[in-house]
Amino acid sequence: MPLCEACGRAPAVSFSAFNDRDGKPWRWALTCYCTSTRESYYVKFPDFFREPQHWIEHLTPKFWFSAERFLEALGRALEARVPAGAREARDAE
Ligand SMILES: [Zn+2]
Secondary structure, three states, X not given: OOEOOOOOOOEOXXXXXXXXXXXXXXXXXEEOHHHOXXXXXXXXXXXXXXXXXXXXXXXXXXXXXXXXXXXXXXXXXXXXXXXHHHHHHHHHO
């Protein structure tokens, strides 16, 4: 699991989107629960990796969404081996 990109102290649990009010599409970070009152949107890792196509189709039409920005965050999650954890969770169901 990646460490939270906000606090650096706990494992990240979700893709979280932040509206920095800079006119750009919202920024994505891998975060733990420390950002729950600051983030504008989130998708928990197990939910995303169980149904990635669903989430991509759900997010893409949103006016604030940037595929480029999300893919950067997804890349960081993949490099931190989040999918391995998600697969274990799925196998256990
Ligand atoms: Zn955190």
